[in-house]
Amino acid sequence: MATEHALFTAALGLSAPWKVSDIRFDAQAKRIDFDITFTSGSRFACPACGAEAQAVHDTRQRSWQHLHFFEHQAYIHAAVPRVRCQDCGKTTQVEVPWARPGSGFSQLFEAMVITLCQQMSVQKVANYLGVGDDPIWRILNHYVEAARAQEDFSNVRAVGIDETASRRGHNYITVFQDLDDRRLLFACEGRNQSTIGAFVADLHDHGGDRDSVEAVCIDMSKAYIAGVQRYLPEAAITFDAFHVVQLANQAVDEVRRAEVRLEPALKRTRWVWLKDASRHTLKQLTELHYLSRTRLKTARAWRLKEALREILTGSGARREAEQNLNAWYSWARRCRLEPFKRLALTLKAHWQGILNAFDSRLSNGPVESMNGQIQVAKGRARGFRTTKNLISICYLIAGKLTHLPASPYGTICRSAVA
Structure with a gap:
């Protein structure tokens, strides 16, 4: 014995x-x-x-x-x-x-919880380990907060800001990503100007300096623009090309919805005009090939949108992009399509931020990718009871936290041991 x-x-x-x-x-x-x-x-x-x-x-x-x-x-x-x-x-x-x-679990048990929750929903982890989900959330919140407290943000120079849905209805959280290290820096409830202030306070708590943030990539939200100008005055604003094209897509769809009443050929063609050509089915490509060559207003709107996309993705230096955008602006203002005339004025009002993208080469693509991960986790859990729980999961899967407990079942390469 x-x-x-x-x-x-x-x-x-x-x-x-x-x-x-x-x-x-x-x-x-x-x-x-x-x-x-x-x-x-x-x-x-x-x-x-x-x-x-x-x-x-x-x-x-x-x-x-x-x-x-x-x-x-x-x-x-x-x-x-x-x-x-x-x-x-x-x-x-x-x-x-x-x-x-104060814990009712061993440290190895809690390390296993952290490891499993990075890949599984909390409810499934709770069922697997034979405990309630509330103790699992207490473990997660404790270790995520402790790990974040040790994070160093002193090297943050470029930040991507976007919102993602927290639950059904108009409920959002704002996420802030370090665009160099591709890690979630901060997340908080809401999508207003004060979220930028909350981020700056958190940045300082982790050794960062708002004056060291040189660039911020955002959409054209008035709240985010005002927040960046107020709380990050040294940062150059870049408007993400994805969101600019998204506005152009909305203008195309507005033209199509107005014209479809008179042109039956446009029925059930919404995604023909809005999808990226690389993602079209053969049927959609065939329809696009035919319809884009007609005298339809929607076809003209689509050509405007595609020209704008080409400028944003294909232009080289800032000077070249500005020349191309000026030509596009003149075309859009004379096109006799009200949605695009309004879009042209919107772009003119945000001109410098759009052109800054050709200097900074920043994009919110990594932030959109991170948002996709967050939504997958939300779908896996079928939603979260509280916004705090969602934010904890965001940090766990996207924060690249380096001070979390290591998995108790780390693998060892046999050849390395030999």
């Missing part, structure tokens, strides 16, 4: 004065329990002031859920000592080496 106890003492990673004193196995309940004790006469450091070699005052019985042993749930039980410090006079419970203070 002593050999068995020594084996499990080593398996649990315990060191003196801690050791396994008893093992209880219930095959019917599929459960194994480990009793842990400390060597009689042991002394501990005071958790309050750090004074060494304090005598044990009394003990308190505690239990923690541990990683499964094979298919069996495992629990650790210990009479945890309290010390009455001779230096500070406080009576404080000693911290055990296998669990963080």
Whole structure:
């Protein structure tokens, strides 16, 4: 029995004065329990002031859920000592080496939770581990907050800002990405000017400086523009080409919806005009080939949109892009299509931000990709009960947090070992 106890003492990673004193196995309940004790006469450091070699005052019985042993749930039980410090006079419970203070789970169990939640929904993780989802969320929130507290934002120079839906209806969170490191820096509820202020405060809390942010890539939201101008005054605003083309697509669709009443050929052709040509089906390509050569207003609108896309994606230097955009602007203002005349004025009002893209070469493509990851996680979980939970998952899957607990089941390459 002593050999068995020594084996499990080593398996649990315990060191003196801690050791396994008893093992209880219930095959019917599929459960194994480990009793842990400390060597009689042991002394501990005071958790309050750090004074060494304090005598044990009394003990308190505690239990923690541990990683499964094979298919069996495992629990650790210990009479945890309290010390009455001779230096500070406080009576404080000693911290055990296998669990963080206040937790009902071992650190290895919590590390497994973090690992699984990066790939699975919280509910599935809870079901797999045999616990409720509320304890899983408490573990996630604790470790995500602790890991973020150690993040360094001092090298942040370029930031992408966008919103993503948090739940049905007009409910959004704003996300901020470091466009150089492709990591989520900050997320908060809402999509107004104050979200930029909240980001700047968080940036300073992590060693960053708002004056060091040289460029910000956003859509044409008035709230974001005002927020950047107020809270990031040194940053050059770049308007993402994707959002500019999106506005052009909206103008095309507005023309099509007005014309379809008179032109039956336009029925059920919405995506023919809006989709990228590389994603068209053969049928859509055939329709586009025919319709784009007609005298339809929608065809003219589509040609305007495609010309704008070509300028934004194919122009080289800023001067070349400005010449091309000026020509496009003149065409759009004379095209006799009201949606495009309005679009031309919108682009003129945001002219410098559009041209800045040809200097900074920034795009919100990485932010859109991150938003896609977030929406996949949201769909996997079938939504989140609170916005705080959603934001925690955002940091977990997109924050590239370097201070999270490592997986307890890290793999080792056999050839490297050999």
